[in-house]
Amino acid sequence: MNRLKQLAPGLLFTAAMALPGYLLGLLIPFIGAPIFSMAIGIIWNHTLRKPAACKAGITFTSKKILQWSIIAMGCGLNLRQVWETGTASLTVTLCTLATAFIVAFLVGKLLKMEGHMQTLVGAGTAICGGSAIAAVAPIIEAKEMQIALSISTIFLYNIVAALFFPPLGHVMGLSDLGFGLWAGSAINDTSSVVAAGYTYSEAAGQYATIVKLTRSTFIIPICIFLAVLVSMKRRKEGTAGTGSGASLIRIIPWFILYFLAASLLHTVGVIPDALVPYTTFAGKYMIDMALFSIGLAVDFRQLVKTGAKPVLLGGIVWISVILVCLAVQFATGKV
Template sequence: MKRFKEMLPGLFFATALAIVATFLGKLAPIIGGPVFGIVLGILISSIWGKPKTTKQGLTFASKKILQWSIIALGGGLSLTQVYKVGVSSLYVMIFTLTTAFITAYGIGKLMRIPIKLTSLIGMGTAICGGSAIAAISPIIEAEDEEIAYSISTVFIFNVIAVLIFPPLGHLLGLTDNAFGLFAGTAINDTSSVVAAGYAFSNAAGAYATIVKLTRTTMIIPISLIFAAVVSIQKKREANKRGGEVNYSFKKIFPWFIVWFLAASLLNTVGVINGQMAGFITEVGKFFIVVALAAIGLNSDLKQMLRTGFKPMLLGLVVWASVTIVSLIVQFSSGQI
């Protein structure tokens, strides 16, 4: 109870900021609540600072509530629907996901960008922006500044995609399904996918949304891969020091991913459906805004600026590569 009381100021601060960010996100859906949350948090922290009493609550929000948001989003996901769309879109997803990670690590190494930041940008571009970054950040033990920087990077290219993809799709003569597959595999954030899809046509918007939700399930296997790699690295580091290997895969295992899958199964079998599924999804989205507001409040703008523009350039190269590959695969397979 004492620990909970100590967390209240920080939780209240992050929640209040999240309410404002959510409202602004509804006014400007292209930007969205999560981005408003993290940007407002960074600005408040940099200009006015934050009370010391908020430290524990903000840390809890940026770690635990971030994980809870992923679990809640699983409650709005039907695995049956994912399977149906996945069969027709899996080949494009495999190519785009592979391209994102190969490009991120290859270019990131050439630019000498820290591996954690490279991983976050690669994951955010490959799968689903903020949600994917939220999923692996506790696994790789990313700093708040790295999370904030990567989400900001991914966001910039989301906005560009929403503006240029619909006219590009019409210029290329894409069908509704082809554009839906293109938007669903080459745009990161769900709200941006929906915005671009419906800007093209209602049918494209509906299909793009389903493709994007299918892509979201890739969080599960890729998070497990990251957990396994981190576990191996920790053991190697311990061996190099000549000390005891006091580290296990169980410690780094992303248990919240298991609960994400469990929530999805409940949706699939009908325990969670209709209005309940919609409500749980909205709760999950709001939790993400709360967590990102806390991350923004915990971030150091000066440290982010010292990181420079190389990660931003990396984000551009990865995003452009995924966009081009998505179109090439569809053209080569006769989908377009």
């Protein structure tokens, strides 16, 4: 009960502030409610103070409500569709994963950056933005400043992607599924994937979300691989480290399993088709709430202070992923 009292002001605040974005999205669907909601949050953060009593609820909305929104969207999907989309996107996903880590390593060396920064930016770009960075950081024992810089860098390109991917998709004439595959594979964070996808179209949003969740599961093997590398390095150096002891339970993105469970319930008829429009609306509105909350965390003034190298590294890695993703899609006819 105390936890609910702590969260309630922020939840009510984000729910109320998502309404303007939702209404603007109805008036101008080409831009979409998620983009408007995020923009309103960014403008608020640079012009007004966030209500102190709302801090806990805002943080909760940006993380947990976003996950719940994806689970709600899963209520309208067929599990066979989820499986087919996940397997169809596997080639693109593997190519973009390899590209992100290889380019991050090579460019990081060229820029003479610390190895941890290369790994963090590579993981954030390859898998799932800030979530991947948060999972990888304790394994490689990254410093707080390195974590902050890498998350800020990734977040900057999330904003750029959410704003510019939909119009670029239209310029290239991508189909709904082609855009969904591109957005789900080449945009860093789940929130921006969802924003860009559903701005493009309903079908693109569904496809992009499934592709992104499939990509997010790679956080598990990547973290295990890094843990093994760190452990081998410690043994070779004859030193003890705590990074390789990161818990597998903590690494697993559990909300993906709940998303699959929701899809299964709809597939077998436990969630009837008549209920789907309501779960879809709830999911979309929660997305708007989450995007407003995430917009409140954007501080361009802080990004200016971080220096050019992390931003340059993140930009080069991200552009490489975008181009490789498009190249593979055109080569395989998935546009």
